Amino acid sequence: MHKFGLKRKIKSINTDIESFVPLFHNWIQEDKIPNHTMVDVANYKHIPDGPGIMLIAHEGHFSLDFEDDELGLLYVRKTPLGESNSETILAIQQILDFAVKLIQIDSKVGEKIEFSDKYQLFSNDRFELPNDVESKKKLLQVASGVFNDAILSVPPPLKGARLKINIQ
Amino acid sequence: MDQWKDKLAGILPESLEQEISEFESQMEMMRRGEIDPRIFGETRLRRGIYGQRYDNGQRDDGNRIREIVFPSGELMKGPDTVWDAPGMLRIKNPFGAVTVDQMIVMSDLAEEYADGVLHVTTRQDIQYHYVHIEDMPPVMRRLGAVGITTKEACGNVVRNVTACPLAGVCNDEAFDVTPYSAALTNFLLGHPDCQDFGRKFKIAFSGCYDHACGLVNMHDLGALAITKKVDGKIKRGFKLFVGGGLGAVPHPAKIFDEFVPEEELLPLSQAMGRVFARLGEKKNRAKARVKFLIAKLGIDEFKRLVLEERKILPHDDRWTSYLEHGPVYGEKAIKSPSDIKTSSDEPNFDHWLSTNIYSQRQKGYSVVTIALPLGDLSSHQGRKLAYIADKYVGDAIRLTVEQNIVLRWVSNKDLPELYKELNVIGLATPDAGTIVDVTSCPGTDTCKLGIASSRGLAGELRLQLAQKSLELDKAIKGLRIKVSGCFNSCGQHHIADIGFYGNSRNIKGFKVPHFQVVLGGEWKNNGGSYGMAIGAVPSKRIPKSVTLITESFIKERLNFDESFQGYVGRVGKKYMRSIIEGLMIVPSYEEDSSYYSDWGDPREFSLGDMGVGECAGEIVTREEFELQTAEREVFEAQLALEEKNFRDANDKSYHAMLNAARALIRIENYDVPNSPEIIVQEFKVRFFDTKRFFDKYAKGKFGRYLLQRFDEDEPKDIEDVARRYVEESQLFIEAAHSCYARISRGEV
Numbered sequence: 001m002h003k004f005g006l007k008r009k010i011k012s013i014n015t016d017i018e019s020f021v022p023l024f025h026n027w028i029q030e031d032k033i034p035n036h037t038m039v040d041v042a043n044y045k046h047i048p049d050g051p052g053i054m055l056i057a058h059e060g061h062f063s064l065d066f067e068d069d070e071l072g073l074l075y076v077r078k079t080p081l082g083e084s085n086s087e088t089i090l091a092i093q094q095i096l097d098f099a100v101k102l103i104q105i106d107s108k109v110g111e112k113i114e115f116s117d118k119y120q121l122f123s124n125d126r127f128e129l130p131n132d133v134e135s136k137k138k139l140l141q142v143a144s145g146v147f148n149d150a151i152l153s154v155p156p157p158l159k160g161a162r163l164k165i166n167i168q
Numbered sequence: 169m170d171q172w173k174d175k176l177a178g179i180l181p182e183s184l185e186q187e188i189s190e191f192e193s194q195m196e197m198m199r200r201g202e203i204d205p206r207i208f209g210e211t212r213l214r215r216g217i218y219g220q221r222y223d224n225g226q227r228d229d230g231n232r233i234r235e236i237v238f239p240s241g242e243l244m245k246g247p248d249t250v251w252d253a254p255g256m257l258r259i260k261n262p263f264g265a266v267t268v269d270q271m272i273v274m275s276d277l278a279e280e281y282a283d284g285v286l287h288v289t290t291r292q293d294i295q296y297h298y299v300h301i302e303d304m305p306p307v308m309r310r311l312g313a314v315g316i317t318t319k320e321a322c323g324n325v326v327r328n329v330t331a332c333p334l335a336g337v338c339n340d341e342a343f344d345v346t347p348y349s350a351a352l353t354n355f356l357l358g359h360p361d362c363q364d365f366g367r368k369f370k371i372a373f374s375g376c377y378d379h380a381c382g383l384v385n386m387h388d389l390g391a392l393a394i395t396k397k398v399d400g401k402i403k404r405g406f407k408l409f410v411g412g413g414l415g416a417v418p419h420p421a422k423i424f425d426e427f428v429p430e431e432e433l434l435p436l437s438q439a440m441g442r443v444f445a446r447l448g449e450k451k452n453r454a455k456a457r458v459k460f461l462i463a464k465l466g467i468d469e470f471k472r473l474v475l476e477e478r479k480i481l482p483h484d485d486r487w488t489s490y491l492e493h494g495p496v497y498g499e500k501a502i503k504s505p506s507d508i509k510t511s512s513d514e515p516n517f518d519h520w521l522s523t524n525i526y527s528q529r530q531k532g533y534s535v536v537t538i539a540l541p542l543g544d545l546s547s548h549q550g551r552k553l554a555y556i557a558d559k560y561v562g563d564a565i566r567l568t569v570e571q572n573i574v575l576r577w578v579s580n581k582d583l584p585e586l587y588k589e590l591n592v593i594g595l596a597t598p599d600a601g602t603i604v605d606v607t608s609c610p611g612t613d614t615c616k617l618g619i620a621s622s623r624g625l626a627g628e629l630r631l632q633l634a635q636k637s638l639e640l641d642k643a644i645k646g647l648r649i650k651v652s653g654c655f656n657s658c659g660q661h662h663i664a665d666i667g668f669y670g671n672s673r674n675i676k677g678f679k680v681p682h683f684q685v686v687l688g689g690e691w692k693n694n695g696g697s698y699g700m701a702i703g704a705v706p707s708k709r710i711p712k713s714v715t716l717i718t719e720s721f722i723k724e725r726l727n728f729d730e731s732f733q734g735y736v737g738r739v740g741k742k743y744m745r746s747i748i749e750g751l752m753i754v755p756s757y758e759e760d761s762s763y764y765s766d767w768g769d770p771r772e773f774s775l776g777d778m779g780v781g782e783c784a785g786e787i788v789t790r791e792e793f794e795l796q797t798a799e800r801e802v803f804e805a806q807l808a809l810e811e812k813n814f815r816d817a818n819d820k821s822y823h824a825m826l827n828a829a830r831a832l833i834r835i836e837n838y839d840v841p842n843s844p845e846i847i848v849q850e851f852k853v854r855f856f857d858t859k860r861f862f863d864k865y866a867k868g869k870f871g872r873y874l875l876q877r878f879d880e881d882e883p884k885d886i887e888d889v890a891r892r893y894v895e896e897s898q899l900f901i902e903a904a905h906s907c908y909a910r911i912s913r914g915e916v
Binding site for chain 2 (some may be wrong): 003006012018022023025028029037038039040043044046047048049050053054056058061063067068076078079105124126127128158160161162
């Protein structure tokens with residue numbers, strides 16, 4: 001399974017999130033994300049509880065996401081990545097952390113945003129890992145292997161929502 | 169292999185599963201290069217799968233035009249469309265109806281396969297963007313499992329049938345048009361008489377004339393509910409409008425008939441489909457909508473032809489079977505009616521109550537409009553909204569052509585609580601149906617034909633107008649603004665009080681995004697009249713133009729009764745232009761470079777990203793489609809052969825031959841029954857005995873394969889026999905293609 005999403009939470013932000021529109025365009029211009037076919041930037045800032053500003057790529061989307069009022073940089077994988085779920089999640093974390101670094105070193109935005117060390121992992125595949133007890137066990141097991149020393153917790157389930165795990 | 173196929177077996181209707189499986193076969197044929205990209209392109213469109221901007225594999229990144237190198241390389245999914253390029257999927261929601269289960273599934277799919285957003289269109293559809301073509305079959309299956317189809321959402325077919333979102337609860341309607349629009353939707357979906365159009369065909373239903381309602385005046389076929397006393401009894405029927413349409417050159421509809429009895433609605437529509445398919449333009453897509461056919465023939469001749477066709481239609485029970493029990497749609501309130509309670513401690517409740525609520529005809533109930541900025545809601549909002557709807561109204565949810573959602577049958581006492589719950593999920597924005605509630609097509613965000621950023625402009629206008637919403641003069645609060653990214657009018661700018669469509673101007677070697685200002689269109693009276701263009705203004709100055717135009721109206725109107733249309737008509741085009749003329753001048757790039765990029769897009773403006781639109785679909789004839797179906801069947805027969813399923817290979821290859829033969833026969837005998845005996849007999853008489861099917865060198869060899877096959881009774885599960893049959897079938901279909909080509913060239 002490859003359909004996982006991982007969000008790195010943002011502690012504080014001192015800029016309009018629209019400043020990510022030119023930043024993401026710049027990533028496309030300069031091919032900043034390896035192994036990604038980047039297509040476009042989408043602005044969904046007008047949707048509360050939505051994906052904010054998005055960088056669309058064939059392999060996965062990056063977004064400055066607002067879901068449940070928790071701002072963070074989200075990466076949602078769209079195409080196969082690792083051999084196992086652990087490998088996939090680990091690779092996703094590496095891609096996401098790389099993107100976080102790119103933001104942190106950006107001259108216009110970097111100093112205005114502070115990322116926390118908290119992540120949120122979710123399954124984006126209701127066939128392989130639906131939001132049920134069995135899948136929760138599976139996902140917790142995989143996540144504990146990937147995020148070795150982290151504390152894992154499962155947020156209160158929202159009816160019908162994706163299976164999520166908080167990692168800190 | 170789609171995992172959902174097994175999981176949904178037995179839930180998904182068999183016919184739909186069959187269609188999706190066939191589409192999977194066509195995808196496989198495309199991957200192997202065994203199908204004409206043009207035919208695959210139209211096939212995919214007819215399954216609702218549309219192209220998106222940059223799907224030709226190139227994009228202007230702001231510095232240069234660059235190639236987007238997708239993993240599938242040069243594999244295509246249409247003449248100019250790269251296989252891996254993200255695509256759009258359009259979901260048909262007839263008359264905008266959505267159930268709770270459907271809303272949940274649509275939300276799930278948006279986040280699993282698209283970008284997490286559900287986009288409500290100006291035709292009561294939902295669209296997903298950035299979807300991989302490989303993901304389409306599971307998406308279609310999961311939608312099908314909750315009763316949704318994407319079939320014929322795009323392409324040269326009957327598109328989503330729209331209707332007034334207040335149908336059934338409206339205070340002014342003649343009667344509820346919902347059951348009629350449902351019946352016509354089901355009847356025409358995939359109907360053989362509607363498969364050979366040169367362009368799309370749009371249908372709408374209205375319950376009354378005075379309001380915007382279903383906008384029948386701008387549709388290919390519009391049905392306006394009316395009643396008439398016949399022999400002392402009230403008889404239901406429709407005033408039928410035909411040949412309306414917006415597009416680059418808008419056409420107001422013509423009246424086909426002042427009163428068509430309800431039982432004639434379906435057969436007349438079918439007859440119209442036949443006439444359009446037979447006589448409509450097929451080569452020049454710019455002239456292929458039915459409005460051009462009517463203009464060419466004249467409404468009287470068009471009507472005569474349709475009525476003649478109606479007389480010879482073979483009877484179909486479905487024409488009237490839905491009328492036997494009512495007709496009723498069956499939507500019911502889940503709560504008891506109650507009096508309106510206006511007190512709430514929520515600060516914006518009163519504002520919301522004043523703009524987003526419509527009192528239903530049924531006392532004690534209201535329709536609540538959920539105003540969606542730019543027609544968008546996130547998957548999380550969609551899911552939460554579904555559960556809120558479930559609690560208050562059940563399945564009484566509809567999408568609107570103003571890109572909003574309405575909840576019907578809200579018991580009045582629930583309004584404060586409902587507001588509170590909607591507010592928590594960001595869906596209690598006030599000002600629905602006001603000047604703040606700007607409508608927009610996708611424009612340059614995702615559309616290949618987009619010239620300027622309609623969504624960027626609409627978002628900016630909405631933001632600026634919302635900030636001063638409470639101070640806006642009542643005279644302008646009720647005006648409508650609608651924005652299209654190009655002249656094609658998907659944003660319906662022609663029927664807005666203030667409309668805009670994108671264009672471009674060259675200023676000293678630079679391109680500058682502009683919008684043409686169109687004033688005085690009429691939203692009411694079913695889109696009663698179209699606005700007039702008064703001049704193009706740089707995109708960045710459009711908000712200012714709205715301010716100047718609305719201020720002039722407030723200051724200069726004759727009295728409180730003068731409408732905006734009346735004002736614009738009275739003062740005239742020249743005067744209106746003079747109001748905005750000062751805004752038309754563009755500062756030089758050196759003075760202010762911000763004019764040289766579009767709203768929400770930091771890249772320097774260019775037209776380099778425009779592509780070939782798919783709105784018009786590919787002109788693929790019915791015969792080509794049917795021959796392609798035969799090809800798909802023989803392809804599936806080959807797969808069955810590989811899997812050692814000889815009986816299946818045998819049956820499929822025979823069926824493929826019959827279908828290919830039938831495709832040819834139907835050129836001359838449209839209603840030929842789908843019976844092997846008759847097909848073979850007709851083929852023999854029309855094509856074999858006349859030698860029209862004969863190959864230059866092989867003569868009658870390939871045609872004989874079908875005749876022999878019909879007579880033979882070989883064992884079906886022997887490999888050698890099955891292999892021979894599959895090969896013969898392949899050769900027969902190729903010969904059928906050649907024969908069709910000769911017929912098309914007038915050689916035989």
